[in-house]
Amino acid sequence: xxxxxxxxxxxxxxxxxxxxxxxxxxxxxxxxxxxxxxxxxxxxxxxxxxxxxxxxxxxxxxxxxxxxxxxxxxxxxxxxxxxxxxxxxxxxxxxxxxxxxxxxxxxxxxxxxxxxxxxxxxxxxxxxxxxxxxxxxxxxxxxxxxxxxxxxxxxxxxxxxxxxxxxxxxxxxxxxxxxxxxxxxxxxxxxxxxxxxxxxxxxxxxxxxxxxxxxxxxxxxxxxxxxxxxxxxxxxxxxxxxxxxxxxxxxxxxxxxxxxxxxxxxxxxxxxxxxxxxxxxxxxxxxxxxxxxxxxxxxxxxxxxxxxxxxxxxxxxxxxxxxxxxxxxxxxxxxxxxxxxxxxxxxxxxxxxxxxxxxxxxxxxxxxxxxxxxxxxxxxxxxxxxxxxxxxxxxxxxxxxxxxxxxxxxxxxx
Amino acid sequence: xxxxxxxxxxxxxxxxxxxxxxxxxxxxxxxxxxxxxxxxxxxxxxxxxxxxxxxxxxxxxxxxxxxxxxxxxxxxxxxxxxxxxxxxxxxxxxxxxxxxxxxxxxxxxxxxxxxxxxxxxxxxxxxxxxxxxxxxxxxxxxxxxxxxxxxxxxxxxxxxxxxxxxxxxxxxxxxxxxxxxxxxx
Numbered sequence: 008x009x010x011x012x013x014x015x016x017x018x019x020x021x022x023x024x025x026x027x028x029x030x031x032x033x034x035x036x037x038x039x040x041x042x043x044x045x046x047x048x049x050x051x052x053x054x055x056x057x058x059x060x061x062x063x064x065x066x067x068x069x070x071x072x073x074x075x076x077x078x079x080x081x082x083x084x085x086x087x088x089x090x091x092x093x094x095x096x097x098x099x100x101x102x103x104x105x106x107x108x109x110x111x112x113x114x115x116x117x118x119x120x121x122x123x124x125x126x127x128x129x130x131x132x133x134x135x136x137x138x139x140x141x142x143x144x145x146x147x148x149x150x151x152x153x154x155x156x157x158x159x160x161x162x163x164x165x166x167x168x169x170x171x172x173x174x175x176x177x178x179x180x181x182x183x184x185x186x187x188x189x190x191x192x193x194x195x196x197x198x199x200x201x202x203x204x205x206x207x208x209x210x211x212x213x214x215x216x217x218x219x220x221x222x223x224x225x226x227x228x229x230x231x232x233x234x235x236x237x238x239x240x241x242x243x244x245x246x247x248x249x250x251x252x253x254x255x256x257x258x259x260x261x262x263x264x265x266x267x268x269x270x271x272x273x274x275x276x277x278x279x280x281x282x283x284x285x286x287x288x289x290x291x292x293x294x295x296x297x298x299x300x301x302x303x304x305x306x307x308x309x310x311x312x313x314x315x316x317x318x319x320x321x322x323x324x325x326x327x328x329x330x331x332x333x334x335x336x337x338x339x340x341x342x343x344x345x346x347x348x349x350x351x352x353x354x355x356x357x358x359x360x361x362x363x364x365x366x367x368x369x370x371x372x373x374x375x376x377x378x379x380x381x382x383x384x385x386x387x388x389x390x391x392x393x394x395x396x397x398x399x400x401x402x403x404x405x406x407x408x409x410x411x412x413x414x415x416x417x418x419x420x421x
Numbered sequence: 422x423x424x425x426x427x428x429x430x431x432x433x434x435x436x437x438x439x440x441x442x443x444x445x446x447x448x449x450x451x452x453x454x455x456x457x458x459x460x461x462x463x464x465x466x467x468x469x470x471x472x473x474x475x476x477x478x479x480x481x482x483x484x485x486x487x488x489x490x491x492x493x494x495x496x497x498x499x500x501x502x503x504x505x506x507x508x509x510x511x512x513x514x515x516x517x518x519x520x521x522x523x524x525x526x527x528x529x530x531x532x533x534x535x536x537x538x539x540x541x542x543x544x545x546x547x548x549x550x551x552x553x554x555x556x557x558x559x560x561x562x563x564x565x566x567x568x569x570x571x572x573x574x575x576x577x578x579x580x581x582x583x584x585x586x587x588x589x590x591x592x593x594x595x596x597x598x599x600x601x602x603x604x605x606x
Binding site: 087088091092094095096098099100101248340 | 452455456459551555557558561562564
């Protein structure tokens, strides 16, 4: 696994440099078109755009992602099982520090991981996921997200995304500039015909690059993204030693509506199931994730063991192609599959949904007040009245406002 | 002159590579040590959680004194064990006592509904998981470290500085390894 990680890092760097050279070349050519001899200026501008976007992503990427998904940080008390599962996987993965844990108060089952460095990472899980999955399935999902952190996928995909964004930005600026300024006029000022012809050639090259660049870069981005999802599945299974856990979790997710209320094009690819791609049966060139059914099939086909060799074998049988080169599997030790830990969820949908609702309200800092008739009343954080009438039996309850305020203050401090 | 420059550049590159391999070996060795101590941390955590569990269960399981006593005994034996071999055996025995206990708990629905008990049970079963994951992680780290020591070219650096290979944490319970024999007679 270590060699796989190292090889991945190396290949990623190469691909990344390739895309980078492409960006700089585009900048140069565009610079040349706008003013002959200004090629290097264009290249410099492209580099600056790239650098600024990279710095912003590095510094605030995680925070932006977490805030935009309305994730709430949680303590051990709110959901001990989630905490324990993350800690178990942290030990299995030998992560240097415990990731911060967040719950997204949304009934759609989904999850994502963020964090450029393994020392400073975070995992967010929706309340819907916690309500639907049993312990083994949840463990599989957490292991998958943690694998993204260890394999440095988050770091790589963030920077690749930034690169892609820069390429798109520069080509858009160029094409629109051409369109609006009627670029032909510049060339009449050229001193002789030879120079004019050279500029025309550069112009054509620039236009072609500007149109092709975003398309190619996007395809590359998606291909990298899909491959890394498979590798994260393989790493997850090696951590949990239980492919069926992740397989049945993915199945459960795909059978439900996994689109959280707050989702946008930029953050969608980070989730375990892309919320904007629900319903796609085949993996097109433009999907960030492989089709869930295929991922489940590969996982369930792993009969011999839970290591990378077993995953590779299963992958070749199902998809017919290679994903982990044989050279990296040489030092792989056999790893056997363990027994199941947990029975399926109760199957009582009402109870499960109620648990999800309660979890969402706990995370949103609601307080609970139990009435003698059996109804559990939920009090929102900014409730000001001192008495509350039970909607079912009409008994009057005194609301302990001071305690409520203390609880909210304590919860916000965390 | 250019010949000298080339030699210098090659030398610098070699030195950098050398440092890289050395640091890599040191990092992997430290990860092995870290993983080993993690096992200890989880074992100790289990020792700390057990008294609470026994207290909570006592009230409900009046007739299961034997089971509860065997857990408490196994726990003190594990805490007092000296050598690595003794510790390993004692901890495995404690794991056995815990699984037996949880089987018995199935017969006491009142106990299973008790919130305190559920919380401690979750903590304990999570600790059991963490112990096995810690063992698993230790074996993984040993594998990576040993690979690096054996493979070329880091094996040259390893030889120079006397990096010793790690030992795998093998299964103590030989019975688990045996394939169950099916008898149709």
